[in-house]
Amino acid sequence: MTQRLTPTVWWNDGQVKYIDQTRLPCEHVIASCDTVELLWEAIRTLKIRGAPALGVAAALGVVLGIRSLEPATHKEVMNDVEGLATYLGSARPTAVNLFWALARMKKAVAGLATRTVDELKEALFQEAMLIIEEDRQTCRLIGRYGEGLIADGDSILTHCNAGRLATYDYGTALGVIYSAQEAGKKISVYADETRPLLQGGRLTAWELLNSGIDVTVICDNMAADLMARGKIAKVIVGADRIAANGDTANKIGTYGLAVLARFHAIPFYIAAPSSTFDLTLADGASIPVEQRDKKEVTEFGGACIAPESVAVYNPAFDVTPHTLISIFITDRGIIHPPFAENIKEKMASSG
Numbered sequence: 210m211t212q213r214l215t216p217t218v219w220w221n222d223g224q225v226k227y228i229d230q231t232r233l234p235c236e237h238v239i240a241s242c243d244t245v246e247l248l249w250e251a252i253r254t255l256k257i258r259g260a261p262a263l264g265v266a267a268a269l270g271v272v273l274g275i276r277s278l279e280p281a282t283h284k285e286v287m288n289d290v291e292g293l294a295t296y297l298g299s300a301r302p303t304a305v306n307l308f309w310a311l312a313r314m315k316k317a318v319a320g321l322a323t324r325t326v327d328e329l330k331e332a333l334f335q336e337a338m339l340i341i342e343e344d345r346q347t348c349r350l351i352g353r354y355g356e357g358l359i360a361d362g363d364s365i366l367t368h369c370n371a372g373r374l375a376t377y378d379y380g381t382a383l384g385v386i387y388s389a390q391e392a393g394k395k396i397s398v399y400a401d402e403t404r405p406l407l408q409g410g411r412l413t414a415w416e417l418l419n420s421g422i423d424v425t426v427i428c429d430n431m432a433a434d435l436m437a438r439g440k441i442a443k444v445i446v447g448a449d450r451i452a453a454n455g456d457t458a459n460k461i462g463t464y465g466l467a468v469l470a471r472f473h474a475i476p477f478y479i480a481a482p483s484s485t486f487d488l489t490l491a492d493g494a495s496i497p498v499e500q501r502d503k504k505e506v507t508e509f510g511g512a513c514i515a516p517e518s519v520a521v522y523n524p525a526f527d528v529t530p531h532t533l534i535s536i537f538i539t540d541r542g543i544i545h546p547p548f549a550e551n552i553k554e555k556m557a558s559s560g
Contacts, residue, residue: 216378217262225269229256234415245274252300259375260449261344264306268337270297271314283322286329302497303526305450309484341377347482348379350540352388359389363442368401369460370412371447382447382480397423405505436473444470448481455531455548456493467533480538486556493528501525
């Protein structure tokens with residue numbers, strides 16, 4: 210299986226282009242947004258997803274939105290950017306990278322009161338390009354730091370998708386796997402299907418196959434059996450928001466894997482950029498968790514798989530306590546316990 214891998218979301222001739230992830234793995238469709246409303250919808254409906262990719266999309270969304278407006282002064286530009294940030298931030302509440310990027314965009318023009326409107330728009334564009342380039346470099350640093358934790362012959366379990374499709378072009382958790390592959394290590398991956406939207410089965414399997422990595426898809430409820438049989442050497446997942454003490458929000462089902470990994474004495478790693486750490490939150494209890502449409506659970510491919518009137522609990526994420534996490538793999542290096550102290554120190558460093 211071969212497929213040319215484009216970036217996940219990028220700027221092209223006044224539009225935001227992206228891989229429509231709802232069409233994978235059956236179709237590789239490049240879609241376009243020429244309005245901020247279309248981009249908001251693409252984020253909300255998971256056509257664009259993955260915490261770092263959402264940061265890139267949010268930054269490009271501000272550029273797209275400001276080009277459609279006609280502010281006349283610095284104050285009007287700031288008001289418009291604030292409005293665009295509020296609007297884009299309403300698409301999805303959990304991934305902090307989205308809000309981090311929006312804050313970057315606001316800051317990029319806040320101190321430029323003497324610049325012309327055209328110069329302010331260009332400053333916003335350049336900031337978005339910088340966010341993209343930083344994501345490229347950050348993911349490769351995560352891969353480089355994490356690769357040393359992977360042994361030749363390791364079999365790794367991952368959950369959801371924290372690869373190229375969740376970032377600009379490389380990945381966080383899967384970035385570690387790509388770096389191990391580039392180092393000549395032979396590894397295999399078990400990808401949880403990740404109910405209810407199957408990001409592992411649809412997306413992770415697709416991109417790993419395209420990268421020539423041995424991958425096997427399993428149903429979410431098969432992980433414990435594999436661990437008990439000694440088939441899993443390590444678990445590596447991504448993150449959408451990490452609190453100051455290390456409590457981590459990631460795709461629903463991650464917490465359960467952490468519990469299983471602890472019981473079976475398997476290392477459980479979180480791979481994430483520094484932009485995913487939210488030091489304003491003391492612990493995971495304050496992380497907002499997105500609740501999604503019940504039809505994601507009661508329907509599959511348009512077919513009914515549960516009673517239409519049944520109650521459904523469908524959080525997009527769960528929070529894994531820091532006590533179940535072995536280490537964090539970041540662009541600033543490896544973070545070991547005690548996490549509250551070491552996260553603060555590492556995030557205060559320049560990398």
